[in-house]
Amino acid sequence: MALPPPDPQFVLRGASAAVHTLHFSCGSQEPDVPILFSGSENGFVHVWNLKTHRVDTALDGHGRKSVYCVETMGGKDRLLSQGRDQRICLWDLAEGRTSVMDSVFTENVGFCRCSLLKVAQGRWLMAMAAKALEEVQVLELPSKTSVCTLKPEVGAKLGMPMCLKLWQLNCGSQPLLLAGYEDGSVVLWNLSMGKALSQLVCHQEPVMSLDFDSEKAKGISGSSEKVLSIWSLNEQQNLQVYKTHKLVNAGISDITIRPDKKILATAGWDHRIRIFGWKKLKPLAVLDYHTATVHCVSFSDHTNPSERLLAAGSKDHRISIWSIYTQT
Numbered sequence: 001m002a003l004p005p006p007d008p009q010f011v012l013r014g015a016s017a018a019v020h021t022l023h024f025s026c027g028s029q030e031p032d033v034p035i036l037f038s039g040s041e042n043g044f045v046h047v048w049n050l051k052t053h054r055v056d057t058a059l060d061g062h063g064r065k066s067v068y069c070v071e072t073m074g075g076k077d078r079l080l081s082q083g084r085d086q087r088i089c090l091w092d093l094a095e096g097r098t099s100v101m102d103s104v105f106t107e108n109v110g111f112c113r114c115s116l117l118k119v120a121q122g123r124w125l126m127a128m129a130a131k132a133l134e135e136v137q138v139l140e141l142p143s144k145t146s147v148c149t150l151k152p153e154v155g156a157k158l159g160m161p162m163c164l165k166l167w168q169l170n171c172g173s174q175p176l177l178l179a180g181y182e183d184g185s186v187v188l189w190n191l192s193m194g195k196a197l198s199q200l201v202c203h204q205e206p207v208m209s210l211d212f213d214s215e216k217a218k219g220i221s222g223s224s225e226k227v228l229s230i231w232s233l234n235e236q237q238n239l240q241v242y243k244t245h246k247l248v249n250a251g252i253s254d255i256t257i258r259p260d261k262k263i264l265a266t267a268g269w270d271h272r273i274r275i276f277g278w279k280k281l282k283p284l285a286v287l288d289y290h291t292a293t294v295h296c297v298s299f300s301d302h303t304n305p306s307e308r309l310l311a312a313g314s315k316d317h318r319i320s321i322w323s324i325y326t327q328t
Contacts, residue, residue, distance in 0.1 A: 005285045009309070010053055012319040017042035019313030020068040021113070022298040025076035026050070026307070034302065035076055036311055038319060039067030045081050047093075048319070050309075061089040061100045069113035073124060073141070080126075080141075082106075082114050088128065090142065104144060107131035110160050116141075117166035117175055125191075127164045127177050136161050136179055138191055148194045150177065152187075159183045162206050163221075167214050180207025180221055186231065188239055200239035202229035209255045211264065213278065218242060220281075222252025222266060230281060245281050247274075251293075258299045258308075263324075265310055267294035273312045275324060287322060290314040 018041040026034035034050040043064040047057040062083030069082035079091040088104040091097075104126075106114075112129040119125055123140065130137040130149060134156075138147040152158045159182025168175045176197075177189040184203035187196050203223040212219035217233040228245040251269025257278055258264065266274045273287040273294055292315035300309040310322045 005287055006322065006324065008287075008289050008320040009323045010321050011289075012036070012038075012048055012053060012321065013317070014055055015040045015044075015046055015313075015317050015319065017044070017317060018066075018292075018295065018315040019317065019319055020066060020295045021070050022296050022311045022313050022319065023070045023072060024298055024300040024302075024309070024311065025072045026300050026302045027076065032076075034300070034307075036298075036300075036319070036321075037070045037072070037079065038313055039070045039081060039083070041066040043067060043083060043085075045070055045079070045091075050321075057093070057098060059091060059093075059098055061091070061103075062087060066111075068111050071114075071116050073116065074118065074122070080114075080116065082128075084111065088114060088126070102142065102144075104128075104139065110162070112161050112163060115164040115166040115177070117168065119168075119175060125166055125175055127166050127179075129161045129164075133160050134158055134181075136164065136177065136189070138166075138177070148191050150179070150189050150191075150194060150196075152196070157183060158185055158187065159206070163209050165210055165212050165219075167212055169214055178210060178212055178219060180210045182206045184223065186210060186219070186221055186239060188233065188237060197237045198233075198239045200231055200241065202231060202241070203227065208252055209267075211255050211257045213257055213261050215261060220255055220257070220264065222255050224251050224269075226250045228252065228255075228266070228281070243281070245276075253294065254296045256297050256299060259301065260305070265297040265299070265312075267297045267312060269293050271314070273297060273310070273320075273322075275310075285324065287312070287320070287324075289320045290316050290318065292316040 021039040043062040045059040065085040077094040114128040205223040210221040249270035254267035275285040
């Protein structure tokens with residue numbers, strides 16, 4: 001008999017709009033208070049205190065346009081947020097500051113989240129959907145220098161990039177980019193050559209979300225269909241279908257593999273969060289709390305495993321926080 005799914009450990013209310021993105025910053029240094037950043041449809045980034053379960057700060061930098069990506073850059077004071085106002089804002093929150101420090105104008109009208117990769121102390125790569133519909137632009141931050149523009153071959157008809165994941169095998173190795181496109185393809189790009197190394201059609205519909213485990217050279221993607229696609233990268237850097245998993249209900253908005261690579265979570269259009277074992281994609285739990293589409297899922301970065309949490313943000317304006325470490 002499987003254990004009944006747990007209830008949320010607690011629920012954060014007060015975003016007062018659909019929640020589109022979540023990002024933890026829990027650190028290990030006491031007396032740091034673990035916090036959660038959320039981005040809402042009303043243009044606010046909320047900084048939640050996970051001890052009081054309340055908003056510490058509300059950041060307003062996107063002119064009331066939906067925020068759909070929030071990431072920290074080496075600590076909770078340096079923040080990046082991306083919104084439907086075609087801007088990526090860089091924040092310095094040290095000493096209680098709440099104003100935008102710098103911004104990048106993307107000129108892209110889609111809702112493809114940018115992807116960040118730390119390449120050296122204080123240096124980051126950022127991949128984002130470009131102005132030209134099928135292109136991806138890679139910049140270095142904080143200098144905002146252009147690294148490359150990734151253009152599909154003529155006649156490739158991939159459509160718009162829908163989701164991006166920058167990664168590298170280890171610190172010194174070449175950064176690579178996995179991009180999911182409107183035509184259902186996942187493409188592996190080499191940034192230094194500016195060319196596609198491999199392409200795999202994973203879905204019949206646009207790829208809504210993907211995540212990748214560079215240690216196992218294995219990734220997973222979801223779309224509006226009833227299928228999760230698991231694919232791998234061989235020694236020659238070719239993408240291959242590893243297996244597919246049929247879902248009960250169609251539509252995945254977000255997928256994330258937990259940092260310890262043991263489990264993953266999906267955010268469903270059916271209002272549910274699903275937990276799977278990453279090794280064999282064994283279904284472990286269905287977390288049923290929200291009353292509308294779940295837009296995003298995020299695992300916390302607590303150093304102590306027993307403290308680790310899962311957060312889910314929904315169209316119902318609520319963020320559910322789960323402790324599923326003990327159950328898996």
